[in-house]
Amino acid sequence: MISVYLQKESWLHRLPASLKLLTVAVASLLLFQVKSVWVFLPCLVVVLLLYASLGRGGLAHLKLLRSMTLFLAILLALHWFSGTFWDGIAVIMRLVVLILAANLVSITTRMDDMLEAVQPLFRPLQWFGMSARKPALGVTLVLRFAPHMLQVFSLLREAYQARAGTKGSWRLLAPFAIQSLRMSDNVAEALKARGGSEGLSR
Structure with missing residues (x-):
């Protein structure tokens, strides 16, 4: 269930989860107000340095970008044809x-x-007799597995490229959907074995 997690002791691992999530949330709000490439460039350098601080294991996770190349290329092409090339560069850098x-x-x-860290956001639900842990678990699973699914798509694309000689195809959608459904079944079985959202613990 937690294959994305990097088993390592580092200063980033020791930071509170709430602080890291809050930092990313605030950075997202601020960066969506920015349109200058020269602002995104140092931000990208800082993020890459953070990955480098984790060693080879951290740098290996930069392969996540491979699964995004086709989407980013299409996005840049659309901006090129619309005459907003530099705006497209800024959008791509923001996403990255x-x-x-x-x-x-x-x-x-x-x-x-x-x-x-996420559960306090849903505590008002307890006023109505509802569980705050279940929706918090849903949000956590999305945060956890979104990068993992990008890695899965990247592996499928590499396998397809090795066989067909082309980088991408709509034919990847079917195996990607199958892998997604298979993973969701595995996660559901693992959660059930642990007692559901209430049984998930360290």
């Missing part, structure tokens, strides 16, 4: 910075720590 930052939180935060 935020996705890498979110993935950095995933690989340096245990799932139960992330769950405990």
Whole structure:
């Protein structure tokens, strides 16, 4: 269930999950107000240095960008044809910075720590007799597995390229959907074995 997590002791691992999530959330709000490439460039350098501080294991997670190349290329082409090339560069850099930052939180935060950090957001549900832990678990799973699914798509694309000689195809959608459903079944079985959202613990 937690294959994305990087088993390592580092200063990033020791930071509270709530602080890391809050930092990414605030950075997202600020960066969506920025349109200058020269602002995103130092942000990208900082994120890459954070990955480098984790050693080879951290740098290996930068392969996540491979699964995004086709999407980013299409996005840049659309901006090129519309005459807003530099705006497209800014959009791409914003996406790369935020996705890498979110993935950095995933690989340096245990799932139960992330769950405990998200759960206070849903505590008002308890006033109505509803569980705050279940929706918190749903959000945590999305945060945890979004980077993992990008890695899965990247592996499928590499396998297809090795066989067909082309980088991408709509034919990847079917095996990607199958892998997604298979993973969701495995996660559901693992959660059930642990007693559901209430049984998930360190």
